[in-house]
Amino acid sequence: MNPFNYARPAGVDEAIGLFKANSRYIAGGTNLLDLMKENVTRPEQLIDITRLPLKDIEETEEGGLRIGALVSNSDLAWDERIEQRYPLLSKAILAGASPQLRNMATTGGNLLQRTRCYYFYDADTSCNKREPGSGCPARDGLNRIHAILGHSAQCIAVHPSDMCVALAALEATVIVKGRQGERRITFADFHRLPGSAPELDNTMADGELITAIELPAENYATHYSYLKIRDRASYAFALVSVAAALELDGGVIRSVRVALGGVAHKPWRSPEAEALLVDKPADKAAFAELADALLAGASGFKDNQFKIELAHRAIVRALTDAAEGAA
Numbered sequence: 001m002n003p004f005n006y007a008r009p010a011g012v013d014e015a016i017g018l019f020k021a022n023s024r025y026i027a028g029g030t031n032l033l034d035l036m037k038e039n040v041t042r043p044e045q046l047i048d049i050t051r052l053p054l055k056d057i058e059e060t061e062e063g064g065l066r067i068g069a070l071v072s073n074s075d076l077a078w079d080e081r082i083e084q085r086y087p088l089l090s091k092a093i094l095a096g097a098s099p100q101l102r103n104m105a106t107t108g109g110n111l112l113q114r115t116r117c118y119y120f121y122d123a124d125t126s127c128n129k130r131e132p133g134s135g136c137p138a139r140d141g142l143n144r145i146h147a148i149l150g151h152s153a154q155c156i157a158v159h160p161s162d163m164c165v166a167l168a169a170l171e172a173t174v175i176v177k178g179r180q181g182e183r184r185i186t187f188a189d190f191h192r193l194p195g196s197a198p199e200l201d202n203t204m205a206d207g208e209l210i211t212a213i214e215l216p217a218e219n220y221a222t223h224y225s226y227l228k229i230r231d232r233a234s235y236a237f238a239l240v241s242v243a244a245a246l247e248l249d250g251g252v253i254r255s256v257r258v259a260l261g262g263v264a265h266k267p268w269r270s271p272e273a274e275a276l277l278v279d280k281p282a283d284k285a286a287f288a289e290l291a292d293a294l295l296a297g298a299s300g301f302k303d304n305q306f307k308i309e310l311a312h313r314a315i316v317r318a319l320t321d322a323a324e325g326a327a
Contacts, residue, residue, distance in 0.1 A: 001036070008048040012211060016178060018047050019207040025049050027070055028104035030097075031113040039123045040114075040130060054108075054211055057081065063217030066175075069108030069210045073163065074099070076107055086215055088224040088245055092166035095228045098235045108210035111164060111174065111190065114201060115157035115265075116237055118142055128154045129198045136198075144303040145239065148311065149295070150264040155198030156301065159191060159266050160237050166226060168259035168267035169243040172215055178208035191266030198265070220245030220257065225321040227314055228261075238262035240311045242318035246282060253277045258290060258319065263298075263311055270294055282323040284316055291315035 009015040015025065024043040026032055027050055035041040054068035057079055065081060076082055077093035097105065114120070119127045119137050126134035138146055138156050146156040164187075172187045191202050204210075223246040230236040241261035247254040256277050260268040273293035280286045291312045298308045 002039075002042045004043055005045040006048065007045065008051060010051050012052055012054070012177060012209065015047055015049050015052060016207060016209055018045075019209075020045065023047055023207075025209055027106040027109050028072070030101050030105045031109065035114065038121055040121060049209070060214060064215045067107050067213045067215070069106060069212055071107045073097070073102040073105045073107065073110060077102065085219045085221055086170065087221055088219075088226055088243055089163070089166045089170060089215070091224075091226040092162045092241075092243060095226060095241070096162035107163075107213055110161055111167075111210060111213075112202070113160055116160050117146065117157040120157060129157060129194075132197070132199050139301060142303065143301040145237070145262075146301060146304055147264050148298045148300045148304060148307045149260075149268050150193045150266070151299075152194045152196065152198070154196055155194035155265065157194070157198070158262055158264060159201075160262075161267075162226075162228065162238065162241060162261060164191070165241050165243045165259045165261035165267045167213065168269050169245055169257040170215055170219070171257075172213050174210060175212040175214065176204055176208045177211050178205055180205075182211070184214075187267075188269065194265045201265075220247065223248055223322045223325055225318045227318040227321070229310060229314055240307055240314045242311075242314045244315070244318035244322040246319065246322045248282055248323065251282055253280050253282050253286065256290070256319070258294060258315060260294065260311060260315070263307065268294070282319075284320060287316045287319040288312075290319070 007018050022043055023045040026046045026048055054070040056068045058066045060066050073093050077090045082090050119125045120129050128136050136155055147158050167187050174185045174190045192200055225244045228238050228241040230238050238261050243259045245257040256274045273290055277286050277290050
């Protein structure tokens, strides 16, 4: 373990003021501590934010919910308001990790967890995400779990979160605060595709702190489904996951949301593809059309070509379950 300084502020502004080069905020530590143990990251200072007043779930004036960044994944998933009004989010959270990890992991931290690419975690190998310009051995190496959408010559890693897939489908908003003040980031703009800078996972500025996530009033609480396909039934990351939500009127689609996990550097969604289904019957033909559009341009590597067909089938199945009201 490398030496580091430790600070435990009592307020948000104090925490932000303590941030300096090579600092990290820490709450549950379910991902950061692993990264430190593997020498993937070596912070010179840890800022413990567990005392900050960010643990409440509150109603918003618009009829949605504001979730404090320090609400644990377990408390969020089992909160009665989430279960009743945003069951898609509850189901996605409960599909991730283990009960012990969900008890520790925080809402804000879930958004910031890093890829589980084998090469990223192996400090003895090259990795553009860990060391920009060093190369991406995953492209010609072991890439069964890697991206089929949105990848670049620099990186083919995927984002590991289940919760974030549901938040993408629900069109949440991330609220962050830094030295320049508070700002709101739409969920679609929060995470980045790798492009030429895969070391940057999101659009936060250095030193900014997630303070809350807001859910809109529109909740898709009747016709929804979260489907996670993985190598074993528990405690495994998704090969492909689908958050599907529908608004139906007599079997006709009035609106649809679909977000994919396990396939890209960020939760994958296309409002343009979703618009193709508006005013069409909620049937497998329409769902297959959306799957075709969502996966347009998908390309795999030697070990993960199967994920393209797997994703197509998963999208159709998740939408079918959602239309039938089977979560």
